Amino acid sequence: MESLIPAIIALFLGAGAGAGGFYAYNKRHESGGKVKADELIRKAKHEASEIVLEAKQSASEIADKIQKDEAARRKEWKKTEDRLAERETTLDKKLDQLDKKSDALRKQSAEVEDLKNEVRNIRTKAQEKLEKIAGLSKADAKTKLIQMTERDIKNDLTELIVKEQKALHDHVEDTAEAILLTAMERMSSEVTADRTVTALKLPDDEMKGRIIGKEGRNIQALQRATGVDILVDDTPGMVVLSSFDPIRRQVARYALERLMKDGRINPSSIEDAVAKAEREIEKEVVRAGEDAAREVGVVGIPSEILHLLGELKYRTSYGQNVLLHSIEMAHIAGMIAQEIGANVAVAKTAALLHDMGKAVTHKIEGKHAEIGAELAKKYGMHDRIVHAIAAHHDDVEPTTPEAIIVKIVDAISAARPGARNISAENFAERMRSLENIATSFQGIDKAYAISAGREIRVIVEPKQIDDLNALKLAREIANKIEATMQYPGVIKVNVIRETRAVEYAK
Numbered sequence: 033m034e035s036l037i038p039a040i041i042a043l044f045l046g047a048g049a050g051a052g053g054f055y056a057y058n059k060r061h062e063s064g065g066k067v068k069a070d071e072l073i074r075k076a077k078h079e080a081s082e083i084v085l086e087a088k089q090s091a092s093e094i095a096d097k098i099q100k101d102e103a104a105r106r107k108e109w110k111k112t113e114d115r116l117a118e119r120e121t122t123l124d125k126k127l128d129q130l131d132k133k134s135d136a137l138r139k140q141s142a143e144v145e146d147l148k149n150e151v152r153n154i155r156t157k158a159q160e161k162l163e164k165i166a167g168l169s170k171a172d173a174k175t176k177l178i179q180m181t182e183r184d185i186k187n188d189l190t191e192l193i194v195k196e197q198k199a200l201h202d203h204v205e206d207t208a209e210a211i212l213l214t215a216m217e218r219m220s221s222e223v224t225a226d227r228t229v230t231a232l233k234l235p236d237d238e239m240k241g242r243i244i245g246k247e248g249r250n251i252q253a254l255q256r257a258t259g260v261d262i263l264v265d266d267t268p269g270m271v272v273l274s275s276f277d278p279i280r281r282q283v284a285r286y287a288l289e290r291l292m293k294d295g296r297i298n299p300s301s302i303e304d305a306v307a308k309a310e311r312e313i314e315k316e317v318v319r320a321g322e323d324a325a326r327e328v329g330v331v332g333i334p335s336e337i338l339h340l341l342g343e344l345k346y347r348t349s350y351g352q353n354v355l356l357h358s359i360e361m362a363h364i365a366g367m368i369a370q371e372i373g374a375n376v377a378v379a380k381t382a383a384l385l386h387d388m389g390k391a392v393t394h395k396i397e398g399k400h401a402e403i404g405a406e407l408a409k410k411y412g413m414h415d416r417i418v419h420a421i422a423a424h425h426d427d428v429e430p431t432t433p434e435a436i437i438v439k440i441v442d443a444i445s446a447a448r449p450g451a452r453n454i455s456a457e458n459f460a461e462r463m464r465s466l467e468n469i470a471t472s473f474q475g476i477d478k479a480y481a482i483s484a485g486r487e488i489r490v491i492v493e494p495k496q497i498d499d500l501n502a503l504k505l506a507r508e509i510a511n512k513i514e515a516t517m518q519y520p521g522v523i524k525v526n527v528i529r530e531t532r533a534v535e536y537a538k
Contacts, residue, residue, distance in 0.1 A: 190499040197503075230273040230285050235292065240264055242297045243271065243288070253299040257306040258284035278346035279317075283309045317342035324355060328362035330381050334411045341384070343391040349446075354387050357445050361386065364441045365434075374433040375416070382420035382438045385413075389421075401425045426514050443522055462519060469512050470525075473505060487524040488513075494531050502529045 234240055244251050244264060251262055259280045263272040271288065275281040286309035291297045294305075321342030325333050333341075344355040361383040369379035389396075389404030396403050405422035420438045423430040430436045463481040466488045470479035475496035481488045490509065492502060506527040513523055 186498070186500055190503075193500070193503065230281050232271045232273070232285065232288060232292075234269050234271060237269075239292055240271070242295075243291075245297065249299065250297050250302065253302045254284070254288070254306075257302055258287065260284040262288075278348060279313060279343065282346050283313050285309075286312055313346075317345065320345040320355060324359050324384065327359060328366070328380055328384055330362070330377070330384055333381070333385075337385060337388065337407070337411050337413075340388045340391040340407065344387060347390055349387070349390065352446065354390055358384050358387055360445050361438070361441045364444060365437050368437050368441065369434065372433065372437075374437060378414060378416045378420070379434045379437045381413070382417045382424075382434055383441055385417070386421050386424045386438055386442065399425070399427060401427050462517070465517055466513065466523070469516065470509055472512075473509065475501075475505070483524075485519065485523065487526060489526045489528060491528050491530065494529050497529060499529060502527045 234243075242250065243254070243262075245253075251264065254260075255262055258275075259277065260273050260275040260283075262284070263274060273281050273284045273288070275284070283306060287302070287305040290305045290308065291301060294301065318339060319342065321338035321340070324341055325331070325338060341355070341358070344358060345353070347354045349357065362380045365379040365383035366376050368374075369376045385408060386404065387400060388407060389398075389400035389402070392403060392407075401422055401424055405418050405428075408418045408421055416432055416434055419428070419432060420430070420435040422428045423435040424438045424442050426439070430439055462485050466481040466485060467479045470476060470488055470490045475493050476490060477493050478491045479488060488509075490505070492505065497505060506525050509527070510523075510525045513519075513525070
């Protein structure tokens with residue numbers, strides 16, 4: 033026990049020494065941390081004071097800038113307010129001026145209205161005085177003034193129309209003359225005229241007896257087979273074949289030539305000769321149509337139309353061979369179409385076929401232009417060709433350049449010297465018809481057909497027909513001639529109005 037007490041005392045002493053050491057160690061370490069903490073706090077306070085100082089400086093600078101910007105804006109607002117105030121003052125002044133002007137205009141308007149009323153009163157009084165002096169009312173004076181003005185305008189209009197027509201006529205005449213002369217100079221054709229009578233020379237008088245036959249049976253058989261009148265005794269040494277159908281006349285001619293060459297003439301040989309002549313004529317018809325188309329350079333024509341075209345070789349118009357006339361027209365039409373820029377193929381084809389209706393006029397009723405157009409349409413020809421055929425005699429108004437060309441070249445070919453012939457009776461009848469057409473209009477004094485019916489001069493009553501109506505009358509007479517007469521070429525209508533001024537010196 034005694035030994036345990038010293039041990040316990042030693043233990044407590046050791047524990048107390050250890051505790052004292054630990055306390056001393058803690059004290060040392062606490063003293064070092066406090067120093068460090070103080071140092072850190074001191075540094076933090078210094079940095080915070082610097083940040084606060086910088087913040088104060090930045091805030092001060094921003095505040096100064098804001099104050100300067102605000103001062104500038106206030107200055108600008110001040111200037112804007114001053115300008116607005118100045119403009120407001122200017123507008124007030126202008127409004128005052130406008131009010132003054134408006135008042136002045138109202139006063140002037142009232143004065144003008146008063147002046148208008150005064151002028152109206154003066155004009156009314158002057159009009160009443162004029163009516164009283166002239167003895168005319170306002171309506172009568174107005175009518176007279178209108179009549180005078182209308183007369184003056186009509187005279188001016190007449191002069192203008194005449195002047196423009198002359199200028200246009202001169203220009204058109206020169207251009208047309210150049211084109212037509214160029215075309216006609218390039219085309220040269222024969223000047224011959226066919227007749228409705230064919231004469232054959234007899235080799236001897238014995239042949240005449242053979243043709244007549246016993247009791248006239250041979251000549252009767254020949255006339256029945258051909259449909260042609262055969263005249264043996266009218267002309268010595270000649271047999272005359274007379275018929276208005278040229279194909280029949282040609283068949284009779286071929287048959288009679290064959291019979292005279294053979295020498296055997298009887299009803300049986302006559303029938304055989306006529307049949308052979310008809311076959312030969314048929315071949316010639318086809319060949320003539322093909323040759324005509326080939327000569328003018330037209331292709332694509334149906335065979336039916338070529339046959340009709342070939343028949344025109346044996347038909348005449350006023351003594352002019354229709355096929356030769358058509359070929360001549362086709363050549364000239366192509367030249368003119370080329371000069372003016374029209375369709376050359378259409379112009380040539382229409383000119384070549386324009387008279388094909390004459391090949392069947394003895395079979396179909398109607399005008400040959402209308403019949404020809406219907407046939408062309410039937411066999412599928414172009415519409416422009418059909419129109420040109422229908423319009424070449426003005427039965428239809430020509431509306432295409434090719435139709436007008438066909439109409440012109442038809443007149444050129446028919447009007448050239450020697451192309452056509454006409455009997456004295458027909459000539460005299462045409463002259464009388466021209467004069468009768470002219471005198472059928474009102475206001476005509478006299479009418480004379482001159483220049484072989486190429487011109488008609490109409491003298492009018494000057495009191496009934498004025499200058500303007502004279503122009504209209506000439507056109508109406510020309511239209512009536514075109515509608516009612518058949519004639520080759522062109523007829524000039526010349527209306528003459530004579531004004532006479534008579535006075536006597538006493």
